[in-house]
Every structure is written in structure tokens, then in C-alpha cells.
Amino acid sequence: MSSRVDVMALRVFVAIADLGSIGAAADHVGMAQPNASRVLGRWEKEHRVRLLERSTHGTRLSAEGQMLLPRARAAVLALDNVAAELDDISGSGRQLLGIGASQTIAEYLMPRWLAAYRSVKPEVRFDVRIANSSELFDTVLAGSMRLAFVEYRQIPEGLEHRHVGSDRFVLVVSADHPWALRETLVTQQELASTPLVVREPGSGTRHELELLLAGWQVEGEWIEASSNAAVKVHTLSGVAPTFISEQAVRSELEAGMLVSVPLRLGLRPRAFHAVWRRGLKLRSAEIDFINTAARSSRSSGS
Template identity: 25%
Template sequence: MDQHLEVFIKVVEKENFSKAAEELHMTQPAVSQYIRLLEQSIGSRLLERNNKYVRLNKAGEIVFHHAKEIITLYTKMQTLVDDLTNKAGGTIAIGASYTFGEYILPHIIAKMKEQYPLIHPSIRIQNTKEIIDLVKKHQLDIGIIEGFYENAALNSKVVSKDKMVIVASPLHPLLSVKREIRISDLEEETWILREEGSGTREAAENLFRRYDFTPKNVMEFGSTQVIKESVEAGLGISLLSSWAIKKELTNGYIGIINVNGLPFKRNFSILTPATYQTKALQTFIEILLTYLSDPRKNRF
């Protein structure tokens, strides 16, 4: 049945029987036969098709949603059995929120591939809310998020503290002020923030609540890199992770405003389904924890 589901998923993703057959190295009639047998087994038609398109109907949407979870769990089951006799290897689906995924995760992956070449990671970088959802749906083996999330169906563990600072263009007048700035002094500034659902946006809102502060002018972007470029260009100020600005600080592209009470600290946490972990996943977590515990990596 798992192969029938794999064929079904591929047809849905490609929206075409011929393209699915080509990618699966099968003939089109064979693909059609798999879909027909799956529909007979389910007891319902799953796809609406004509000469131009293949689309899911309501029953197909239900099967497609659960088929992806079933295939993921089947693969994990097989990997766990293989782990009993083999060393760490196989695939890991890793998800990370933007700050961790863009500025920290690549170094951890490089370290893992150097030591364990048989582990093959696939990476998803999305905002914190989306990563949590994918872990809950078993579409990720592990999610690394900003903040902390508690859920009975998931294991959650804080793995590091992230120091966040307020940054501005190197020409910003507040950078030359000798005294410590109060956050209330920044009320008239334009704040450049991430989108709703982002861990970095949540951190900024937590900071504002802590100091009972509401910025008058806010610009919103969906990328930390765009925010850094905008700050450098003098469009406004922002609250960003110290991990995300190391290169810009070194090169003098942005500066840190010396604000009373900062840096603001938040957590980086890992989320995993509350089931058995493959040897490959355990290995990845061990390397991640070792990397984050190195004071040379985390100094600021």
C-alpha cells in the first residue's frame, strides 16, 4: 500500500500522470493502475482528471494529507529497524525558523556531513509558526524554533539563549550618544519588523510589552536579510539576533544602539515528535548541542 500512496502523492504534486510516471520511472498505464487500485481500496474516487489537469476532490484532499504522514512514519519505522544493525545514516527532515536556519544551521550541517556522510538532511526554512505545524504533522523529524512551544504530542527542549540587540545605520545619530539610551527614546523611530508568526517578531513584541512601549511607525518585511539591508540604508531601526548581524558588525555596515536593559534574551528550542528517534536524528541533535555549547561560537 505504501507504494500506491507514493504514486498518488507524486501524481498530485506533478498534477499530471505522464510527468509523475517519468519521475517514478514507470509507464503511464502503470501509474493509472496504481491510482485505480488505491481508489478501489479507499472506496472513493480521489482525483478529478481530464486532458488538461489532474486535481484532488474532497476525498483526495483527505487521503493526500494523511498519505504524506503515513509515508513519513513508514520511512522512520524502516530507519529505526535499520539502526539496530547499522551506524548512523539515512535521511532527516530538518526544519528551522529563519534566524537559526539561515545563520546557524548551515554550520551544524557541515559539521555533521564531515563526520557522518551517510546522513542525508533535507532542510525547510520557514517561520516559527509554520515549523511547529510541520513537526506536528510528522512532515519534519525535528524543528528548531525561536522561543518555546509546549505540546503533549511533542518533545520540546531549550538548547540555547539568543541575544537580541537594537541595530541602526552606522550614520544614525544615536550611535554616537555616550549615555545609555532608554527604549522610550526610540518611540519616534521607524521600526522595521518581521511578519506575524515569526519568532523575531514575537521577540520584538515581548520587548515592547516588557517596557510598555508602542512604536509609532512600523515597517514589516518577511526576511531578516531585507531588514538588515533596510537598516543599513537608513530606513529605520530593528531588533535582531546577534547571530544574524555578526558579518555586518564586523564590516561596519550597521551599529548597535546602547539601550538600557539590552541585549534582550530569548530561547532557541528543538521540537521532535514524542516517538522513537532514529540514530541519524540522535546524532544530529548531539552535534547541534555540542556546537551551541561552544563559547567561541556563542560569544557576542
């Protein structure tokens, strides 16, 4: 039996454990699915161990695979850290920065952060993936993305994080909505019984609304929209109020197109965080960008 460890097979194995299928794992490591299956099958045969249980219902780790997983995951993380160290030594890590961003951050904060960073390091290129916060958590935990910026209060286990800014939420209506002239404060009970335009499950904005109404029976119909832009279109049309980041509606509030309706309860600011896998060595470029985001947010008051 060979003691050699096939690095690609190791990566495929960990990706299957994290993503739940050979197909997703193959995409993650940049291989065709048949090749990924062949690499892992050869590895199992070479070491005379069955790491996966394959069936018509899918693929899952065997008992032996479960035993191997913690060390395999640590080995893949160590390899990624070696690659980051080499990038920093050679300088190549400063040329392309791949990051994720939740929608509110991507639309209203990321452009300012990118401009501030590139004013100092114009040679850096960026690859920004936009998704909601829960999707980004899954992607970073699976190792498909090294660094992401999210707008969620609870950070999952397995992730390191750093606060880079904050925002606050407002309840807004169109200028011709009956609540636009309202003088009394809206209560949680009233909010729970009122139809609202809301973001999709998994978004940081939806999470904040669910926290606000925790313990209350939601009776009002919720109209879901998958982006801040879509939420604003619905709200501007007068369909229903929405609970949204002030960042997302600042220009509409200033123009008088939307009106902020006062809530009875005080709302805590929501934190923006940079997140990455626990134990991952961040590249110098990634650390610099996190610092830039934090400085930019402080200077703008967000």
C-alpha cells in the first residue's frame, strides 16, 4: 500500500463532504464529474478503503470516510495556507482578489470600498460574487470562496469574522401611502398584521425583520422580492410598506419618493462583517481590503 496522498483526490473528498455530491465537488475543484469520480475511486483502491457510499439516492461518506474527514479537512486548509503564503512571497496574491458580497453591501458599499482600495493599489483586479448572506456563509464554509462580506448578526460556527461597518433599518412607504402622514408610532403587533414587501429567506434584511417580529403571529401577507431594487419598485408603487436598510433607500428618502415611518421600538444598528474559514491564513491583499472597508465605513459613518 502506498503512503502517497493524492492532493486532488483529497480535495475532491473534502468537497464531497462539504457540498453533498460528486457533481458539486467536481465543479468546486474545476474537474469534469467523471474525472473526479475516477480520481477518488483510484485513491480508494490504492489505499484499500471505501470512503464513500454510493447509491441511486446520492453519495455520502462511509464510516471510514467520516473518520478521515477531520484530518483531510485540516490538510486541505493547510495546503490553502501554503498557497496564500507563496502568493504573498511572490506578490501574485495582490493581482486578483476574489470576494463575495451580500446584496446591500454589493450595491451600496462595495463600490466605495473598491474605489478606495484601487486608489492605492490600481494593479489589483477583483472578482466579486453577489449573493444573499446565508448563501455566502455556505460558500465560504465549503471552501469555494475565501472571503465574503455579509450583513448578518449571527456568524456560523467554523468562520472567523471582523466588523467592518454598520447600518440601521427603516420602515418606509410611498409618498402617497396612508402611513406617509402618520404621526403615531407603528408597533410590532401592527407590523406583524400588515402586508409587507420583504426580501427572500436567507437575506440579512429578511433576517432582521424576522428577529424584529420574533414571538409575534405574522398575519399580514408578505410579498417577496429577491433584490433591494425589486423591493423598492413594489414599495414605490404603493403596494405595501417595507422594512429595509437605510443605505438602500437613502436617495429615495432625500427625494421624497419614500417616507420613513417611525417605529415604537428602538432598533439596534446591524453590523457588517468580513468572514472567512476558521484557520485560513488570509493573504496580504485580503487583509488590506478588509482594513480598507473598515476605514471607508468609519469615514462615511456607516
